[in-house]
Amino acid sequence: MTAPLATRVHLNTAGAGLLSSHAVDTMIDVLHAERRDGAYETELRLDGELNEQLYGELARLVGAAPDDIAYFDSATRAYVSTLPLLKPGPGERVILSPYEYAGNLLSLLALRERHGFTIDVIPLDAEGDLDLEWLEKNVDDDVSFVSVPHVPSGCGIVNPVEEIGRILRGTDTFYVVDGCQSVGQLPVDVSALGCDLFTGAGRKFLCGPRGTGFAAVSERLRAALERGSRDLHVSAVDARLAVEDRVHTARTLELAERSTAVAMGFLTTLREAPDPAGVDNASRAAELTALLTAVPGIEVINPGRRQAGIVTFRHDRVSPAELTAALGECGITVWTITGAHTPQYMLDRGVTTAVRASVHWYTTTAQIEALAAALRRITS
Ligand SMILES: Cc1ncc(COP(=O)(O)O)c(C=O)c1O
Incomplete structure (x- = not known):
């Protein structure tokens, strides 16, 4: 490249x-097509790219099934559209690391205010690494989820997401990895990690356009999430107000509206991204x-x-x-x-x-x- x-x-x-010149050209071409042919008409023409290939590329990138992928406009949107639907209760605990991103923390603290769970923080050793022995001792049936950033926002530490995955394997605790600063620069395989929610942004180490993000959400986590509001790309409502869910993939977590130009620019980026x-x-x-x-x-x-x-x-x-x-x-x-x-x-x-x-x-x-x-x- x-x-x-x-x-x-x-x-x-x-x-x-x-951004690559190719991604920029793709976005400009889409905007010209929208001006020439109409935005909805352009979207229809690009249906395969927007509704299959984009999901296929993201799934390939992080080792998930295409049905586990939801596309968002930022990594925070991916996190806050998913995790709060888990609603841990008063008797439950959530385990975080001291490297958690403030945007995620704000949504978790608002959730704690409503639902009253407890937050525990993994201690660090003298080098600043997560104390995995502590984690091993403290993961129990009452832990709803463990959330760690693969790489934090403020410094370059790579957290041991594989080892944490091994500790959580076989438990009922959900495993959340914020991959905003890792995806594109480190290999990611959510199925090998046993990770239930992986969130990422397109604009950072993937070098995609601004206003892009995604989540890989395991079937196990999707089954445990409360049903949130759904948009028209996945559900319908009839004259008697009966609701029909037509899609059962992670896309139920998305809203329908998005920029075709940006999504196509992101797809171009994903296709040409170097192997991490x-x-x-x-x-x-x-x-x-x-x-x-x-x-x-x-x-x-x-x-x-x-x-x-x-x-x-x-x-x-x-x-x-x-x-x-x-x-x-x-x-x-x-x-x-x-x-x-x-x-x-x-x-x-x-x-x-x-x-x-x-x-x-x-x-x-x-x-x-x-x-x-x-x-x-x-x-x-
Ligand atoms: C570790 C980490 N997580 C999440 C985010 C949020 O990403 P976004 O701005 O796409 O919502 C950032 C942004 O810098 C980050 O560094």
């Missing part, structure tokens, strides 16, 4: 990856971490023994916002993260803001060296 056209050094794939097994962001991140650690005053925030393509850091004198702005002037795009987006881990350690540099298959060693050299100049 050819590197996307970029005039800057793009080190913010964890925000949004770079060959995307070695861990090496790129290690290269970057080594260079940053050698810059005087830089502290790299990288908990855990295993890392992916996110490297977060701050300087003892120059603020993250100033660093981001100064790097921007050097043609290098990084992002100032807020600790409140990964509140339990970051805020607990006094990290309110930091700089996040994220690498991907299109990041070169020269670009990584350029970032380190620019940081030296800016902070000297």
Whole structure:
């Protein structure tokens, strides 16, 4: 695959990856077709792509059955359209990690307020890895679900989703993995993980368009979810107000309306995405971490023994916002993260803001060296 056209050094794939020219052209072509032929008519013409191939590609990507896939406009939408329908009760527990994304936390806390379950948080060991012995001891019949991000928003740790899957295998506890920052840069196989809900965004390491996300929802979880409201692509209501459910796949969790252009751009992205097994962001991140650690005053925030393509850091004198702005002037795009987006881990350690540099298959060693050299100049 050819590197996307970029005039800057793009080190913010964890925000949004770079679209390929092909994906952009696909979206523009759809918009022209909608203007020329009508939007509904264009959608009808693309029925096979929109209603089969998109689901087939997502299923292939994460090792799920096509019927388990629901398409959404963001990863948060995927999470909040699914998990709250599980409704754990007052006697039940939910287990999270300290790396949980704030958007997911907000929906879980609202759910706890209504249903009164308890939230337990997996402790970390000295390296910042999840204490799996604790998890093993604490998973019991009263645990409704365990939810962990594969890779969090604020730092590059790769959580041990395979080991957690092994611990939960054979239990009645549902297993939720937020793959927003992992899908596209790490291989994912939800059936091997035994994962009941996997959520992802299209715009990050998959490099798809904004406004795309998806969930893989196991049949076991779907059967346990309360019936939510359904839209017209899956259900019908007659003159006597009798409801008929026509579709029984994970698509029952979606709303019907979506942008055809964006969905087609996403499908193009999925078709041409490099095999994540060959995307070695861990090496790129290690290269970057080594260079940053050698810059005087830089502290790299990288908990855990295993890392992916996110490297977060701050300087003892120059603020993250100033660093981001100064790097921007050097043609290098990084992002100032807020600790409140990964509140339990970051805020607990006094990290309110930091700089996040994220690498991907299109990041070169020269670009990584350029970032380190620019940081030296800016902070000297
Ligand atoms: C780990 C993680 N989960 C979920 C989300 C939410 O994704 P979205 O903005 O597509 O809802 C993000 C966004 O940065 C994230 O980093």
